[in-house]
Amino acid sequence: MTVTDEVLESFAHAKDERFREVMRSLVKHLHAFASEVRITEAEWLAGIEFLTRTGHITDDKRQEFILLSDVLGLSMLTVGLNEPSQPGVTESTVFGPFFVDGAPEIQQGGTIAEGVKGTPCEVSGTVRNVRGEPIAGARLDVWEADEDGYYDVQYSGDRMAGRAWLRSDADGRYHFWSVVPASYPIPHDGPVGELMERAGRSPMRPAHVHFKVTAPGYRTLITHVFLAGDAHLKDDAVFGVKDSLIAQVEDRDGTPHLTFDIVLGDDQ
Numbered sequence: 001m002t003v004t005d006e007v008l009e010s011f012a013h014a015k016d017e018r019f020r021e022v023m024r025s026l027v028k029h030l031h032a033f034a035s036e037v038r039i040t041e042a043e044w045l046a047g048i049e050f051l052t053r054t055g056h057i058t059d060d061k062r063q064e065f066i067l068l069s070d071v072l073g074l075s076m077l078t079v080g081l082n083e084p085s086q087p088g089v090t091e092s093t094v095f096g097p098f099f100v101d102g103a104p105e106i107q108q109g110g111t112i113a114e115g116v117k118g119t120p121c122e123v124s125g126t127v128r129n130v131r132g133e134p135i136a137g138a139r140l141d142v143w144e145a146d147e148d149g150y151y152d153v154q155y156s157g158d159r160m161a162g163r164a165w166l167r168s169d170a171d172g173r174y175h176f177w178s179v180v181p182a183s184y185p186i187p188h189d190g191p192v193g194e195l196m197e198r199a200g201r202s203p204m205r206p207a208h209v210h211f212k213v214t215a216p217g218y219r220t221l222i223t224h225v226f227l228a229g230d231a232h233l234k235d236d237a238v239f240g241v242k243d244s245l246i247a248q249v250e251d252r253d254g255t256p257h258l259t260f261d262i263v264l265g266d267d268q
């Protein structure tokens with residue numbers, strides 16, 4: 001019996017069937033990976049040290065493991081595997097590490113940009129279901145970086161800015177004020193940054209606004225709207241861009257305006 005067989009066997013009697021399936025597959029693929037590259041002991045230790053540093057830099061404001069999953073494409077693979085099958089539903093993308101619970105509620109036409117550096121930009125759209133019916137009272141959580149590419153949590157102190165939530169109105173419409181999003185590098189001063197540097201990869205993400213949209217009876221949507229024309233649409237560090245999520249910033253009487261219409265899938 002090989003060590004791989006022994007380990008697989010050690011999970012064979014786990015009571016939870018899904019746990020058993022996931023762990024056995026993980027062991028099978030981890031062992032296959034180590035065998036395929038004939039991993040040396042020094043390399044294995046370097047891997048352990050990398051994961052240890054990833055853990056040490058992670059706290060309640062910095063999530064280096066999500067970042068690692070993102071730059072390895074594992075987050076987008078997971079998003080794709082769980083995408084609803086109903087046609088017409090707005091596509092999902094990475095959640096990212098910068099969502100924070102407890103953001104303030106704003107009313108229609110309110111701003112998330114209080115104290116955020118940047119050019120004011122109005123964002124509006126509708127929330128509908130796949131039958132084209134408006135969804136009233138959907139909750140939209142929105143968050144974005146400032147024009148320097150930083151989220152509030154990347155500054156010192158506990159100031160919350162550039163994030164809020166609002167509800168769609170009776171016709172499924174929403175609108176709020178923000179700032180024109182800018183492209184920005186993912187945090188690259190930690191282990192994930194070293195990995196990117198070593199790979200010769202850019203840490204940049206194209207400009208975007210994050211949305212998490214929830215409504216009873218519908219599947220939660222986690223997505224972004226990306227800005228057309230951004231130089232990084234083709235080399236997003238976390239592979240999150242989908243063509244259907246790219247929108248043009250229009251000039252409305254001298255004011256930038258972004259339209260993003262959302263279709264939620266049925267909760268099945």
Ligand code: BEZ
Binds near residue numbers: 238
């Ligand atoms: C973000 O868009 O906020 C983000 C996503 C993945 C990694 C880092 C940042």
Ligand code: FE
Binds near residue numbers: 096098144145210
């Ligand atoms: Fe972001």
